[in-house]
Amino acid sequence: MSYEYFMSMLIPMLEGAKATVLLFVIAIVSSIPLGFLLTLAVRSSIKPISYLAQTFIYVMRGTPLLLQLLFFVFGLPLLPVIGEYLVFDRFVAATIAFILNYSAYFAEIFRGGLLSIDKGQYEASQVLGLSKWQTTVRVILPQMFRVTLPPIANESVSLVKDTALLYAVAVPELLHYAQTVVNRDFTIIPFFIAAGIYLLIAFGLTVVFKYLERKLQYD
Amino acid sequence: MSFIEVRNLQKSFGPLEVLKDISFDVQKNDVMAIIGPSGSGKSTMLRSLIQLEQVGGGSIRVDGDYLVKDGIYTNPADSKTINSKMGMVFQQFNLFPHLTVKQNLELAPKLVKKEKAGDYGHRSIELLEKVGLASKADELPSRLSGGQKQRVAIARALMMDPDILLFDEPTSALDPQLTKEVLQVMRNLAEEHMTMIVVTHEMEFASNVANHVIFMDDGMIVESGTPDEVIKSPKEIRTKRFLNYELSK
Numbered sequence: 378m379s380y381e382y383f384m385s386m387l388i389p390m391l392e393g394a395k396a397t398v399l400l401f402v403i404a405i406v407s408s409i410p411l412g413f414l415l416t417l418a419v420r421s422s423i424k425p426i427s428y429l430a431q432t433f434i435y436v437m438r439g440t441p442l443l444l445q446l447l448f449f450v451f452g453l454p455l456l457p458v459i460g461e462y463l464v465f466d467r468f469v470a471a472t473i474a475f476i477l478n479y480s481a482y483f484a485e486i487f488r489g490g491l492l493s494i495d496k497g498q499y500e501a502s503q504v505l506g507l508s509k510w511q512t513t514v515r516v517i518l519p520q521m522f523r524v525t526l527p528p529i530a531n532e533s534v535s536l537v538k539d540t541a542l543l544y545a546v547a548v549p550e551l552l553h554y555a556q557t558v559v560n561r562d563f564t565i566i567p568f569f570i571a572a573g574i575y576l577l578i579a580f581g582l583t584v585v586f587k588y589l590e591r592k593l594q595y596d
Numbered sequence: 597m598s599f600i601e602v603r604n605l606q607k608s609f610g611p612l613e614v615l616k617d618i619s620f621d622v623q624k625n626d627v628m629a630i631i632g633p634s635g636s637g638k639s640t641m642l643r644s645l646i647q648l649e650q651v652g653g654g655s656i657r658v659d660g661d662y663l664v665k666d667g668i669y670t671n672p673a674d675s676k677t678i679n680s681k682m683g684m685v686f687q688q689f690n691l692f693p694h695l696t697v698k699q700n701l702e703l704a705p706k707l708v709k710k711e712k713a714g715d716y717g718h719r720s721i722e723l724l725e726k727v728g729l730a731s732k733a734d735e736l737p738s739r740l741s742g743g744q745k746q747r748v749a750i751a752r753a754l755m756m757d758p759d760i761l762l763f764d765e766p767t768s769a770l771d772p773q774l775t776k777e778v779l780q781v782m783r784n785l786a787e788e789h790m791t792m793i794v795v796t797h798e799m800e801f802a803s804n805v806a807n808h809v810i811f812m813d814d815g816m817i818v819e820s821g822t823p824d825e826v827i828k829s830p831k832e833i834r835t836k837r838f839l840n841y842e843l844s845k
Contacts (some may be wrong), residue, residue, distance in 0.1 A: 497690035504646055504684040505704035505756060506676065515703060519694045596692045596738045 378566075386558050386567050393554035394574050396468070397540045400550070404475040404536060409529070411476065412483025419488060429485075437481035442474070445544055450546040467548050475539070482532055484580040489523035491517070498588070523593045530586035534579050541575075551575070597660060599624045599760065599791060600645065602705060605654035606667075613740070614640050615651065616815040620807075622760070623666070625789040627661030629802035629823075632812035633838055641764050641812070645793070646682045647675060661761065666745040680708075683753030691737040691743040697724065697748050698733040701755045708756070717781045723751040727781050747781050758792040767798060779805075799842055803827050811835045 418430035437445070450470040453463035465473070494517055500514040521544045557572035558564070598621035605618040606784040614637045622628055630638045643649045645663075646657060652668040662670055663678045670678070692700050698720050704824055705716040724730040727747040728767055730738075753761055763782070767775040779801050786792065786805050796802060797830060802809050811819040811834075819826050819835045830836050 388660060453659050495688075495690070498692065500648055500684075501686065501690035503648065504679070504682070505752070506680050506708040507704060511707050515707065516692055523694065542695070593694075596735050 387570060389558070390551060390554045390567065390570055390574065393549055393551040396543065396548065396550040397537070398470070398578070400475060400540045400543065401470055401537055403472055404479055405533060407476045408479035409483055411480035413487050415484035416482055416487040416491065417431055419484065420491070434481045434484055434487075437478050438485070442478050442539060443545055445474045445478055446471055446542055446546050471543055471546055471548055474583075475536070477573075479536060483529070486525050486528045486532065487521065489528075490521040493524050496519055519593075522594065523590075526586060526590050526593065530582065530590075533582050533586070535541065537575060537578050537582065598622060598625075598657075599659055600793075601655070601657040601694060602645075603655040603657075605641065605644065605651055605656065607637075607649065607651045608654075614815050615644070618654070618812075618815075618817055620817060620820060622791065622793060622812060624759075625795075626791055626808055627786045627806045628793045628808045629636045629801055629806035629808065629813060630793065631797070631826075631838070631842075632810075632818075635813040637814040638812045639764050641773065642764050642793060642795050646679055646684050646762060648684075665798070670818070671724065680756065681759045682762055683760070684760035684762045685749050685753055685764065685766050687768050689737075689742070689749045689769075691745055691749055691752070693737050696734050696736055697729065697740070700737065700748060701752050704752070705755050707715055713831045715811070719755060720751075723754050724748075726749045726754075728777075739773060742770045743777045745780045746770065746774075750778075750779065750781055750785075753796055760793065763794040763796070766797050767796070777817075795843065799839070800825060811838065 392526060415430050415434060418426050419434070421427045421430075447494070449465075449469050453465075453470065454460045498516055500518070501514060504515050540550060541552045544552050544556070551571055551574060557569040558567040600622040602621070602831065605615050606613070607615040618637075618641055620628075630642065632638045640649055644651050645658075647663065650669075651664060651667065655665045656663045657665075658678045659681055660680050660700045660740065661674065663675055664670070668811045683758055695703065701720040701723065705711045705719070706713075708728060720734065721730060724733055727750060728831050729747055729751070732740060732748075737748065739746065750761075750766075766782070767778050770778060775798070779798060782792070782794070782801070783805055794801070794806065804823070806823055809823050810817055810823065811826055811830070811832075813834050819830060826835065827839060830839060
């Protein structure tokens with residue numbers, strides 16, 4: 378196989394990988410804070426807010442991501458009356474679906490992280506006079522973040538792989554270009570290249586999260 | 597006027613009455629030991645003073661101001677002011693595990709009192725020296741022994757310059773050797789006339805350091821007086837039985 382031929386496969390796939398990485402980055406930086414807000418909503422003493430958040434999490438975790446993707450990309454515009462205002466670019470609609478879905482999973486991770494924090498930490502903060510906000514930001518969050526790093530890392534790797542679902546809503550990404558070359562040239566090599574690129578991203582994430590875990594180690 | 601005045605304090609967890617009509621006074625410079633069997637309500641009583649527990653009835657007055665009067669709490673702003681006159685040391689230390697020893701001490705002065713770095717930085721080193729841990733300033737709590745953790749917790753409470761320190765079984769999680777070093781720090785504080793209320797099982801400390809002892813059982817104060825009165829020559833049968841058991845351990 379000539380170098381030129383290899384590059385002719387790789388270049389479009391790297392183009393597709395851009396969409397993959399872009400979706401990943403947008404989804405991760407949006408769904409982590411959104412997930413934390415959801416956790417707070419679930420724990421809210423205002424019951425309607427709590428029930429609403431719980432229902433949202435239940436629905437997002439209880440239905441397939443693929444269904445949600447199809448719903449946001451092809452389903453929303455079909456809604457009566459408001460549907461015509463809900464026609465987004467397919468990538469945008471898909472990204473929204475990813476953010477909402479993953480924020481539900483992150484909310485569950487954070488909920489577990491908060492449960493693991495000893496109530497003595499809240500009591501010590503209270504008797505020292507810290508406000509609720511100061512307690513959350515300076516005492517609870519840093520500990521929660523450390524505890525939840527491993528499951529967050531896990532979800533992140535899942536997210537990288539789930540970006541391949543864009544294939545189903547016809548948004549060109551890494552796997553789409555691989556499949557195109559496979560069909561065109563009757564060769565299996567693009568699948569290996571695609572696998573290699575996914576593994577590379579996953580490896581990069583693993584390195585970053587391992588570094589963070591070491592850096593935030595305190596016990 | 598007493599520094600702390602507790603009158604007819606009452607609290608229930610569901611149908612269980614844990615505090616039944618508790619009244620006592622603490623004067624400035626008092627070291628008060630509260631003894632009694634597990635489940636007698638002594639920790640709940642102590643925690644009520646600094647609002648870690650809500651009481652169902654009665655009054656708590658600190659330095660002339662009511663934290664709670666006849667079961668009704670004052671507004672949050674005033675209760676914050678009242679609570680800030682008290683410091684608390686817990687059985688489980690409750691240090692912040694993600695912060696160094698020095699940062700543990702400095703967090704509250706920085707955030708709550710908005711002190712300047714020069715001020716709290718100076719004082720934290722001073723207080724660490726006082727509890728014998730200046731060399732551990734930059735360690736994380738996980739690197740300390742239980743006794744060292746508790747000494748840090750005491751220093752952290754002192755950083756806020758409280759008028760009174762509340763100790764909730766400060767040595768119950770420690771082995772005898774480590775207990776000794778913590779009690780020594782508390783003894784030093786007593787000699788400097790720090791006002792303290794100490795819930796404890798350390799009868800030796802109660803006898804020799806405290807000037808006032810309260811024996812609680814079943815949510816009530818059974819006996820109260822000087823260590824000589826309560827520990828050396830108790831009048832009540834329940835006190836005698838408890839002391840026999842504690843001293844035979």
